[in-house]
């Protein structure tokens with residue numbers, strides 16, 4: 001089955017109970033038992049719900065893993081995955097991970113004895129030098145947010161296996177349509193499904209796929225024990241979003257290529273960050289491990305004032321956090337998504353005050369370019 005077909009026919013594409021071609025919303029908390037324990041696979045909706053199950057089967061199929069899990073947000077998914085570890089364990093993470101991931105590791109999960117180190121994983125030597133006897137996993141985000149650095153997943157997973165570590169990949173930016181970390185050797189892949197998978201800025205959700213029965217059992221135990229599940233309405237919305245993922249991403253990729261070309265040649269733009277550019281330091285790895293470069297672009301306009309001016313002039317780019325939806329969004333990471341990262345750390349990473357991040361949507365590319373042009377030149 002080709003990828004676009006799998007998005008539509010993967011998982012449980014229609015309801016076995018009724019034949020409904022769209023999987024229904026089972027808005028229900030509990031299920032009748034024919035005698036104690038005599039049920040049809042569902043007992044209580046924290047443990048399992050048919051609509052959530054249909055979504056979990058779908059994401060499992062499109063990521064190519066053993067089992068899928070749906071959570072109430074990307075952060076709930078990330079937290080559940082880290083809860084696979086024990087007090088005293090250590091995890092090595094990509095240094096410019098999503099701000100919320102940095103926050104949960106350093107302000108919440110550290111209080112439960114889970115230690116973390118952040119390194120530039122796009123250079124594997126940085127990982128090797130941080131491996132300790134208690135290290136349990138390498139957690140990669142690739143491409144990263146907002147500088148779009150790329151880590152070689154296959155090489156990192158190989159290194160992890162040599163040291164008996166799990167490889168976890170946050171695949172939010174690439175999506176399973178462009179990149180499949182499990183095929184590249186990762187053990188766990190996770191998503192903020194709030195972004196491209198939902199795709200319409202109308203649902204907050206997280207998804208996880210694991211590559212072994214053992215991890216599936218362990219993660220289901222955490223999911224059921226801690227309870228951060230996704231509800232049936234939102235599971236339905238995500239299935240609906242995923243059906244059109246392929247066509248949305250193909251169109252966004254074309255829009256993004258046109259916008260990058262425009263930005264790259266504009267005198268008001270100091271630097272453009274996009275893995276599709278041949279000048280991007282990780283371009284070759286991006287090309288090797290992903291089928292597309294994505295719809296996220298960052299560029300530096302030199303100062304916070306220039307960034308503010310741009311934000312106030314654009315019409316089609318909505319100033320908002322989040323990404324990956326049909327409408328184009330614009331943000332300044334230093335003061336928005338990455339504000340929870342301390343200023344000196346932001347400076348180390350290169351997240352300057354003049355850095356602007358756009359999430360390219362599905363509007364006409366000519367309108368988007370015209371909009372950026374008038375805003376940059378006003």
Ligand SMILES: *Cc1c(COP(=O)(O)O)cnc(C)c1O
Nearest residue numbers: 073074075098170172192194205
């Ligand atoms: C948004 C995001 C998250 C967090 O997901 P929520 O759904 O907002 O909880 C995690 N990782 C990345 C890369 C993200 O963009």
